[in-house]
Amino acid sequence: MGSKGNMKNSVVTQVSIGGFGQSTTAKELTDYLEHEVGHIWRCRLKNSWTPPGSYPNFEIADTSNIRNFNDYKRVEPHAFVHFVSPESAACAMDAAGQCKLILDGQPLKVSLGPENPYTLNQRRRTTTPLKLSGISVEIGTLVSRDEFLVSWRAEKVDFLVDPFDNTCRFCFTKSTAFSLKDTMRHAVINCDYKLELLVRDIRTVRQYRASDGFVLLLQLASSPRVWYRTADDDIYETCPVDLLDDDDPWIRTTDFTQAGAIGRCLSYRVLLSPRYENKLISALDYLRRQRVKEERVRWPPRIRDEPGFGEAVSDHFFCIHHKEGISFEIMFLVNSVLHRGVLNQFQLTERFFDLLRNQPKDVNIASLKHLCTYNRPVFDAYKRLKLVQEWVLKNPKLLVSHERSDDISEIRRLVITPTRAYCLPPEVELSNRVLRKYKAVSERFLRVTFMDESMQTMNSNVLSYFVAPIVKDLTSSSFSQKTHVFKRVKTLLTDGFKLCGRKYSFLAFSSNQLRDRSAWFFSEDGNTRVSDIKIWMGKFKDKNVAKCAARMGLCFSSTYATVDVMPHEVDTELPEIERNGYTFSDGIGTISPDLADEVMEKLKLDVHYTPCAYQIRYAGFKGVVARWPSKGDGIRLALRHSMNKFHSKHTILEICSWTRFQPGFLNRQIISLLSVLGVPDEIFWDMQESMLCKLNRILDDIDVAFEVLTTSCAEQGNTAAIMLSAGFKPKIEPHLRGMLSSVRTAQLWGLREKSRIFVSSGRWLMGCLDEAGILEQGQCFIQVSKPSIENCFSRHGSRFKESKADMQVVKGYVAIAKNPCLHPGDVRILEAVDVPQLHDMYDCLIFPQNGDRPHTNEASGSDLDGDLYFVAWDQKLIPPSRESWHAMQYDAAKEKTLGRPVNHQDIIDFFVKNMANEHLGTICNAHVVHADRSEYGAMDEECLLLAELAATAVDFPKTGKIVSMPFHLKPKLYPDFMGKEDYQTYLSKKSWVGFTDG
Template sequence: MRWIGEGNDLLFGRKFRETIDFFSQDILLQGDTDEHQIIHHDFAEPYTEIHFHASCSHWNDLLLKMVLKFLSICISERLFGVCTPVLQIVDKDLFLNDCLPAHLFTPVAAIYFGNMVNNGKFLVHFRRTCPNDLNIILQQSLVFSKLINEEVDYPMVVNFEYDRNLCIIRFAVLDGGYAFKNNEFERKHNFTMQNCVPGSIYSLKIKFCSIRRVIVDIMKVEEKNEYKVRIFFRLNYPCEIRKFMKKPGWIIYSDGERHRSFPAFDKDYKDNCSAINDSPMICIELTNDSTEKTLYEIISRLQARLKLPIEFANIDVEFFSVSKYANMPVRVIGCDYRRIACEEELIKSCQEYVVPEPKNVDPWCVQQLRGCNEFGLEYLIAALLSRGAIVKDQILISERARDKFIGHIVSSFIDDKLLTTEVLEKLITLVDEMRETPPLLSTFKRLRQQILCKKDLLFEIYEKSEREGFQRVRKAIITPTRMILVVPELLMGNRVLREFDETGDGALRIQFRDDDGSHLRRQNAGEYIIQTTVHNALLHGVHIGERSFVYLASSNSQMRDNGCYFFDDGAGGQAQKIRDRLGKFDRTNIPKLMSRMGQCFTQSKACGIELKRKRYNKIHDIIGGKNSAGEPYTFSDGVGKISPEFAAKISQDIGLIDYVPSCFQFRHRGFKGILSVDPALQRRKKWALENGICDNRYKTKKMNDLDVIFRPSQDKFHAPRTEIIEVVKYASPTATNLNRPFINILDQVSEMQGFDVHKRVTDCVHGMLDAQLAGLENMFLSEERCRMHLMEFPYRIGIQRLSQSRGFALIQEPFFRSLLLASAKYTLKVQLTKEQISIPANRGRCMFGILDETGLLQYGQVFVQYTNNITLKTPGKYAARTIVRGRVLVTKSPSIVAGDVRIFDSVDIPELHHLCDVIVFPQHGPRPHTDEMAGSDLDGDEYIVVWDPRLQFDYNEAPMEYDKASRLPEDVDDEEVVREMRRFFVDYIKQDSIGSISNAFLVNSDLYGITSEVCRSIAQKHSQSVDFPKTGQPPQPLVKIWSKIETDDGIKYVPPERAQRFPDFMCKYHEPSYVSPRLVGDIFRRIQLLDEVMTVALASEQVAYSLDPLLVYDGWEAYEAHATTCFHAYTAHLRALLDNYGIDDEGQLFTGCFSIIRNRINGRDGDDMSLFNTGFMIEIKVTQIFRSFRHDFFHEFGGFMQNTQAEKQGREANYDNVDRRFCSNPTEKMKQKASAFYIVCYREVQNSPRRILSFPWIVWDVLAVIKQHNMTRSDHKYISLDPLSERMSDFIEQYCSQNAYDMEVTMNTLSEGDTGLHAIKRYCRKYDGLDKLMFFLCKWSEFQELLEGRLKREHICLLLLQFGLGALSSDNTLADDCHFLEMTDDIIPNDSAEIVHLSDRIGGLGRCFIHFLRYLSSSTFRKIKMLNFLDQNLGYYSILFRGQWFELHRAAVKSFYRLILTGRFGDLPVNLESSLPDLSYQSDRIIEAEPFTIELPEDLKIYDEDLRQKMIKYSGVHRLHLRRKSDFKHRVFVSAMGTIEAIYRLHLLLAVKPTLNIEEDSKKRNDMMVRLVYERIKSLP
């Protein structure tokens, strides 16, 4: 527990500890109270922390009583407002240990929307309370009951649905409900006046992932023995509001349609959108009849599911209407969401649109700001206020506060324009990031002072960025409820910005998003919300100050991201002038016009090298073959040529120095696509000069002296004359990987081509995954690999100086180990969600596709050459290269159907040797190879090229014929063009379905096969969806029901395209799922097992860290007090970052490997155009904190620069990078201080639930000198090369020593007598220690309960022998660790000189054990067909077949990964008395499984309790709950708690394993799947 309070009062915590005597018999406060004051903490106010460590046997009875006691003490001590103490409970042991699925229909007295202005004051801006009138309550309850078809006693309730990670507040409103019209539509649905319900239900949905803080205010009403409870949720984004009323055709209750606000009372007709959605907090006040048990359960479940600490405080609730805000200092008119602002409504009413001018703009503020004559200042003030109540409650709370703030900003601006602008931008960023908004004015002053000293450096960085082609662009995020203005961001420029917005004041980048930051989707937001949000904004623009920003256009990638550019329209018509100056576009096809115009908005670098008109020309395209429509194919679609000389000039200009890429992706005037280097242009020029041929033809006819040759397919529109060529991207060595769709095609196509092909391909994919996992494992097994991986993280610590020669084993050091764990966890998460498996760089690459200009390549051939060293992004002329000869597998992402992955012959053509890191396609054949792969072309498409022979098919499947949808020409008048552009933009957002169609294909192909009828239909829709931005022809919606088609064989049922259940690899826990038996599912479950093991192993581990004696320096005590103060200040900074972004731990913070980021929407995540995404900003902040404290350390010794030197001296020195400077000769006092930092940190974190271990490593260089110094002076000069193996060896030796008799009996049984094995005896005789290893393995097998079936102890021992002899592994990743035994046929004497001592080898017995476990956990072992124990002359007549050792493999996975991840031995046999801290690990930890969904027949729900009991008995889980879904009664949510093994058994029991590729009886089998689980559970005893 933590008490947090403002100010300097340290007596409160002591008083609380004294008064806890009230519970003296039940609650034990352990250890000393840890009390410290945080003075310097970012820009927040000082506060005091007091830590209590409490224990109790029955917290369910006493937790709330203790909280009430705490709150009553706060009242008695008169600690209110800013001084309000907060009790924060972090330890989950204080909460209920159960997995209750939900608390439904909990009565609510009121809901409040507002802002927590300090710890003790909640400012309410909007509220809805339950009426006091009993008659109204009864009417509302009746409406509620009728609409949801359930009996409800209260008109306002909250559902805490923990199994769905949702909190939903519902209440009835007597608004008349649906207005009966008696029209044809109503008659069609038999809807009469009697069906009408005179009211509606509003639902407010709060996703758990949106909650970043929970505060509970609880008060007991003693005379009634009731509790008054308010639960405050701090949200990252507004809750989702929906309204349901009974309409024609609506049979069952649903959440209804999206709305922006709801009424405060039944007859409230005001627009409450701003008051609700500007408020960052929602408060739920429960009715007074909530019991103590229910409250405890709710709080406990919220803590468990949110994984956030629960805070308790006395909160004063005060209402403050937004109408009382002081007038705005800046005129801001965002999106006009009103229905009357829609274009159709305006046309219908024949009215001119009138801008809804805000009435509350203060003239004095406007005069002050505009007097500065800088729009950027007005914009930043508007941006700050767009953050909502967290800012307005400080600036607009009164006119005095507003004028004081604006006055100070203006004064600062007059004094220093650039500095003030920068400080305001930093202030806005700070508001976005901090969990609690700091005092804005004082923070501005402190920021200004902080930035003032770095001003010159800051602006130098900006100037450098501009020189490199970056530009600062403002951005607005428009959601259904808000417009958030973002500080200017650095983007790579584009043609429009460079030509029309040099100052950066004209353009405004727009992103349309849903409130949660995701793309607007029709299925979630609804058409009305999209129309009034997107179209209204495009139609009317946005207004800031005196400027009106109107819709201009967007690049193709921008439109895919639901974004566009607005531009200041000036006095009117400026945007249209820009469009006119971009070029002449074909108006008959608006989608194509927008695509062509989008070329001008593509991010690119403008070259300083001019392309004169006389130096380029056009030649014909290469065409051939015909598609199904009879149109010829264009083989050269999108590709032109560039001379090597001109390519070299461009390369120099864009900073590539010695590297000339083989091709460039470019933009020039109306041309776009690829330019590939062609020496023939230079040779022709040379030939003309040598032969005296002068090309005197007109410049458009010249052919002999050209730098560039374009083709007609590259000429998209007629643009004004310019000599600037823009580079978008260029060819370079690029790694690639497998992904789910690609793996799915590899799996199913290889299966169609035969067993051997399928086995080869699947083994290769598993092998690539093994190699990737081996890299993860080696981080924890090899000090060298560990260091290599640590050096990949952002540079803050000189890893190379913490060398082994100085005594550092970083694998074992807790802080550095936490970095490795964060990286490993993130890697598994990416693997689990995307299954991205790296293809080795010497087996495959990602390459631009270009055309063979020589014409030498034939159909079916390609040319591939790659740079060997993939880390060279700009390889020089003499970099080693390899030409691929033989078969290659090629595809383009996204690949969908079987024919999208193709096999070609890669041949060596000397005339193409100048081309590298590209794939060259032929210009001959019936159809371009590029078009065969998902209908791609050569205008910039990149291809995955793999030459690993194991991953190739025997032959190509037929490519899909993509029917190109065409749009009939439609001549649009000039004045109608922009209107049609707006309409198409909105249509695109409504129809944007590429992702859902891709997923539908993946799911259906998994169940029904990639060549099934349903998949062919979806593939066509996917092609149409991809082409939609150009054609304007959207695909038909995915079919949701089974359909019948007539075939020659009779009627055939085609499954619905929108899946009814999902394969397990989709992780759709809230939908029915099945176990995918295909390769994608197999890989998913392998990774899932590792992820589960890691999650359990690392969950809430509290390991005592022992101090390294070699880092203790005499005299450190002199700095102990100072070190403690610095430590608390440092941890406060890092904890603030962790809290602000919702990051789990310090390891994730320092590596950038975030499991989740809980942050207010600021548009940075998922914005590919912005350089400064959230991850990048966090990295900068961590570096700044680390650097600041590092510099402060050296301050008293003369300063950082004076005590450090550059990493390298002389010409190679990097003097500018201060982070790479180090102290090589610290003084005695420096060493004492650094040692104090280390000792204080590792002592303070012993009992802390959230450990910060990086603190002492801010002086890593001084610690390195200390350790080296102590190493030379102490007896401890031995440096372990494999510390984990050595600790494991000690553990095995201790275990065998203390179980000597058991070992003797066991080994005698195995090696002596009639049943003894000669092989075990002879190998144990020759290899000293092997008997201990075998005995320990036998005990491990017993401990894991592996010997209860077919597997025996003899099998385990003989497996070890086979492994040691190197007879099992055929995997290169494991080969080095396999061979530690030599074949022997004789039993040697006990005193023979041939005896080998295994303990003398590096790592000893521990290394042998660990690497044997590693092998058993590998897919190589799992996939062995048969184990024959007669092999290698072992002489044991026994054979095991695949599947009989699966449990051995699974147990090895758990033990091996837990061992290397935690460094502890909890999965091993433990019955010895040892002081080793490793034994503290609990291998049977109880965890809560992620809730999932199964299907049980609805008509059999009366048996649910019987089924639940059988499930508990069979699986062994500790807790299990079933909850039927309200709208789909056959779907059941399952919540469970237990050991990882018990949960695994539960999943196995409930897993649905379908028959694949089912055809005729597919519908019947599909219907049967609903009953499969029920029948299986019912059959249990």
């Protein structure tokens, strides 16, 4: 909503009430409460809720012909009451707590609703939605400018254009059959549905007159979100005023139409009565102000039902699966164009496919990829494809297919939303162990990502829901249930799906994919099966599902294949360094200098010094290997037991990343912790102002531009820096100016959205271990390469390869942290010392092996398997105490193990369980809110509790332990600097967050 208010003016005017009898009406309850407590705007009384464990069965379109069973556990009657004043709401709560509210001999239970700014309530009452009641709506496809094909229609629909939250909604009531759990029976319940879309998702709007009124034709960029909740509520209003929505949860669901109209069609034809002319004019004025493109209508399009109108579709991806003579690669791209809305299925005639049959594959691929870049529908598919093919043939450079190394693969992606799916054009990405092994069938791998509509993140509340808090109080049960979206996701994972003539089955996922709600699928070809791939990957003996899934995912880590290291060259028994129950050497081993050099050559790193550490995958081992002198015994790779995750015979040393120059940036979490530890807010302001000043001069001052590129851009700024050093000037070289503008835009975005402030005396460094045992507890060794033009040539030849890198040994106090960091003790204050024996180690952070507890574990419970640490030696960023706050205890959660080996279905269940219970982002956001609201900042008790929850949530992919977000910690409001436009916000009073507007 983006509505701002002052936290001190936040009020509660809504309460939820229960405990009254089944026969009580909304008016009776209102009359009683107004007599006992105070004036009421609205009372909505509910006696219905969805049956526990049930799903709506949208395959049953006509509910009048099925037998309705009502013998399921019903919800207790409850009501949502909006008082005129917050004092009345508080009075109702107090009176109920003292058992002074007695209705018909029964004590009432009261729970307070959400806390909202007073100005927000006032704005809702004064911002009237443009409501057009009883209209008709048709969802379909604009197949040409002159013809509209209807897929689904409904009457008695309310259409709302609401400036309050910048949304449009179609609302109506529909009878719905719910399949009762573990039975073949159904309960038929009237439900309120709403199709909600953001105004920014309206691509174009057209308006014209019809014989019986007005027509509004909306062309959307994506499908709307679909919600429902039980209807037939008893509503009593004392005054017709617009109020914030009740605390009665809406439930997300999938496309309920038989024809898949909501997911498949992006055109909405709204038929309005002549009496709505004035409201229509106001709605159009509002849409214009929101920059929705308005198109003129020369003449009204013909309206007719689409072929097979009303028939159920079996394919809810809405794909063209197979055409004779058309390869899979081409069909996938045809569906990419179709799903993007550039073409529609009614245009894809045999003439269209004949064009594809008559041209070489590379011409068709280039042509269809070009069509995928269109942002508007094309109404003559045949003509447009022919023109594009001719254009491609005249530009043979578009057909050049560069040979790729084994480290690069072309990946096809499928995005699945609650209502539809999108085939995305293949992209070239870094490969992995499995794709390299099965290169001959690599095109049969598909990366599937589950997302919300508009390509937004699919949050856990899309997959599960809870009853209203008052119902939980009445029944002592939260009634946690899964949505129909959850069922859709799990069904696709379990049963697989068909796409472009192929059947795809779930394979596995990496840890990064788990966070992104992505997974690998594979289409078996008769020779290669999913089970064959898993057998080749290795032996996974873990009986903990989370660990087993994580181990499998290691084979899908994006890596570079380098040297084949024979087993006799590997020591897998390098001793661990353990003390007090901690493993100081967790995740790290060593690599001989000659092998490190060979790896560098395989990676083709044309740099002037060999990386001193690599993050690796080798057989079933993962972690970091640091360059360390060999003993002359022929051992080139020394690995520890903590690095061994599963058994594998794979002997290629794979590289995930390596130590290199990585500029340091603060972020919101680190700033919050440094601030509460005593670093003055003015320091952050000054650093921000300095950064802004340089970014604003980057296009005009060559020296400033060069400084920004070489100090804060890592490899991304190399080309621009080389051009500047060669004498090019941004004012006369458009390509250089474009690159500098991109750098400026990216850093300004990071500053505004993430509070990423550049720290010149700071770096992001890979953690390593002092294998010599010289460093003492509280010490560290840091040697970093200084920014220079030489670094920019690492990918542009070896001109500076023989020169000695300019190194700096850091001395004095340093602050280190690892993301996510929410606890004040996650920032560790160490003393950087000069140790000559470690001078061969650079661009990494060397931790001691001595002490009572590893400093890595103290910093957000991390280890040495590849974690990156923020390090700052700018003394202005060191807390005045020069000491660390006491570290949080990061004890590993107790693992849940099965009494049998983990199977394929267990992995699938874990994946969907993670999707439905992934709360790390929510917890981190809540931490920001509570730290901002409290005078104690991140040391507030609620923030410390959230830090503990976050630590458990981070380890969910390893342990499988679910973290529940306590209701009282869920933010009702968000500070303005977080940019939560879709939520209620307030103006922050903290001084250090103001720079996000810079």
